[in-house]
Amino acid sequence: MTSCTEEVDRLQRLFASGELIHPFLEASHFSDVGGGDDGCAHCTSNFADLSAAFALCCGASIPSASPEAEELARDIAGEKLDCRHIILILCDGMGNSVIDEHCSSGTDTSTPSFLRTHNNPARLRAVFPSTTPAALTTLATASWPGSGHGMPGWDLRDKSGCDYPDSPAATHVHLRCLAESIVDVRSGRPAEEVGFGGSDWDNVFVERPWANQIAEQTSPRRRMIYINAYNGDEYQQWGQGKEKKADMKDEVEEEVPTKKRKSSLDGGSDFSSWQMGRPRGPSMEQDVTADEHDEWFDAVKIEETAFDTLGKPEGYDGAISFFRDGAKAAIEHIAQAEADNVSSFVYLYTAHPDKHMHALGVESDEVGRVVRGIEKEIQHIWSSLGTQNNGDGLDCALVVTADHGHVTVKPDEMVQLPANIVACLEYANVGAWGKGRHAYLHCRAGLQQTLRQRWRDAPNGLADTFILLTIEEAADLRLFGPNAVKMEVRPRMGDFVAIAVGRHTLVSPKEASQHKAAQGAHGSLLPEEMHIPFVLCKPESPT
Numbered sequence: 001m002t003s004c005t006e007e008v009d010r011l012q013r014l015f016a017s018g019e020l021i022h023p024f025l026e027a028s029h030f031s032d033v034g035g036g037d038d039g040c041a042h043c044t045s046n047f048a049d050l051s052a053a054f055a056l057c058c059g060a061s062i063p064s065a066s067p068e069a070e071e072l073a074r075d076i077a078g079e080k081l082d083c084r085h086i087i088l089i090l091c092d093g094m095g096n097s098v099i100d101e102h103c104s105s106g107t108d109t110s111t112p113s114f115l116r117t118h119n120n121p122a123r124l125r126a127v128f129p130s131t132t133p134a135a136l137t138t139l140a141t142a143s144w145p146g147s148g149h150g151m152p153g154w155d156l157r158d159k160s161g162c163d164y165p166d167s168p169a170a171t172h173v174h175l176r177c178l179a180e181s182i183v184d185v186r187s188g189r190p191a192e193e194v195g196f197g198g199s200d201w202d203n204v205f206v207e208r209p210w211a212n213q214i215a216e217q218t219s220p221r222r223r224m225i226y227i228n229a230y231n232g233d234e235y236q237q238w239g240q241g242k243e244k245k246a247d248m249k250d251e252v253e254e255e256v257p258t259k260k261r262k263s264s265l266d267g268g269s270d271f272s273s274w275q276m277g278r279p280r281g282p283s284m285e286q287d288v289t290a291d292e293h294d295e296w297f298d299a300v301k302i303e304e305t306a307f308d309t310l311g312k313p314e315g316y317d318g319a320i321s322f323f324r325d326g327a328k329a330a331i332e333h334i335a336q337a338e339a340d341n342v343s344s345f346v347y348l349y350t351a352h353p354d355k356h357m358h359a360l361g362v363e364s365d366e367v368g369r370v371v372r373g374i375e376k377e378i379q380h381i382w383s384s385l386g387t388q389n390n391g392d393g394l395d396c397a398l399v400v401t402a403d404h405g406h407v408t409v410k411p412d413e414m415v416q417l418p419a420n421i422v423a424c425l426e427y428a429n430v431g432a433w434g435k436g437r438h439a440y441l442h443c444r445a446g447l448q449q450t451l452r453q454r455w456r457d458a459p460n461g462l463a464d465t466f467i468l469l470t471i472e473e474a475a476d477l478r479l480f481g482p483n484a485v486k487m488e489v490r491p492r493m494g495d496f497v498a499i500a501v502g503r504h505t506l507v508s509p510k511e512a513s514q515h516k517a518a519q520g521a522h523g524s525l526l527p528e529e530m531h532i533p534f535v536l537c538k539p540e541s542p543t
Contacts, residue, residue: 059221093354095405135403144481150206160195357520436506
């Protein structure tokens with residue numbers, strides 16, 4: 001039987017060779033496999049460091065901030081962290097390999113790529129799992145998935161309370177935070193109805209967003225602006241630090257007309273309220289009565305591309321048009337902050353090119369059009385900021401990054417778990433778009449060793465295409481950050497994590513029958529998934 005040491009050693013060898021990428025430790029750390037810890041607690045900047053850097057730039061206190069985070073903050077905002085305006089653009093899924101695939105070479109003087117020209121591709125790595133809920137919750141909290149916050153993936157299984165023979169507790173739930181409401185995916189019920197929620201979603205997210213600190217300050221350092229298509233959903237409410245009200249679930253947000261931007265200070269859902277660190281306000285359709293929070297926090301909701309348009313002309317047109325709306329809102333808010341003589345932090349999120357890549361694969365020409373269209377709009381933002389202030393430009397910094405990268409998975413690379421392994425499991429958290437590249441496996445009681453043996457002996461080569469680690473082994477390798485996994489989060493991660501070492505991805509039987517074409521996916525440790533851009537533009541940067 002394959003021992004845990006053999007699987008750990010195998011993963012360390014893949015890190016040492018560069019075939020897989022550790023979230024923050026260099027390959028050299030693993031060159032002497034089994035040689036022990038060299039004392040390097042934090043060697044390479046991670047997305048968690050970038051979040052901490054923005055928190056520091058905005059005046060939050062982050063006691064756990066690493067030296068890398070402090071250096072990033074100084075690079076972005078100057079030695080005194082006093083750069084007037086900071087804009088963060090997060091393009092979902094747009095890893096370095098996606099930029100390299102679809103943007104012209106920065107050395108091509110005839111068509112230089114703005115993103116490639118300003119990118120430092122070796123500066124930043126994604127968190128693990130390299131997936132959106134893990135990354136965006138890291139961005140909101142400046143903490144690592146699992147060892148910090150409570151959302152290290154999608155559809156996490158948990159349970160509130162303890163069963164007794166005469167009084168059963170609530171049943172298991174599968175928590176999903178990136179949805180209109182934070183819900184139990186199994187039942188479709190709001191999380192607060194099945195034992196999770198609380199006044200501030202503490203038992204869902206475990207950590208609180210750093211925007212809470214800004215909201216509690218009498219005179220914040222910066223005005224905080226959030227721009228995306230999901231303002232108003234519960235996750236955005238939470239991440240923007242807004243307080244959750246007991247009757248929140250009874251409020252219904254109106255449908256947003258096409259191309260109309262709105263203030264979403266009402267925070268019509270949990271995440272945006274949480275993220276902005278302020279109480280819920282009036283309806284998005286009403287005039288917002290200014291209060292001490294409204295002066296320092298604002299949010300703009302833009303439109304999002306319908307999934308059934310992806311790959312069609314209207315899919316590209318919508319993605320770029322709606323991103324252009326967000327770009328325009330960003331420029332307007334920075335100009336207003338400058339006129340009001342206040343500093344600002346603007347966060348613009350787009351779900352592209354991720355949505356297109358999930359549907360069409362990374363190499364699709366349509367994906368290329370979307371990436372280049374986004375690049376053009378980003379370049380326009382920077383050019384516009386440079387012409388303000390009577391042509392002298394503004395004191396501002398522009399950062400472009402991604403939550404993760406992408407790989408293309410073909411139908412024959414979508415793998416179902418064999419029946420004898422399924423017999424050992426209570427819950428297999430797998431999925432074609434990413435969950436199956438870092439699959440959390442919850443065993444039936446007492447069958448952990450049986451699962452290990454059957455995994456090694458599986459006829460479809462599971463042992464070759466995935467590394468099976470216990471959560472403790474993965475945590476000891478610091479895949480979830482420098483610290484141990486928190487007790488509150490540990491049950492959500494099951495007994496094992498199956499880490500893809502190539503393109504193969506674990507899928508459910510239903511998905512295996514549905515997906516007949518290549519799909520974009522992410523979630524594991526391949527270079528394409530882990531290397532994310534650090535595009536930094538400052539006043540001295542060319543346009």
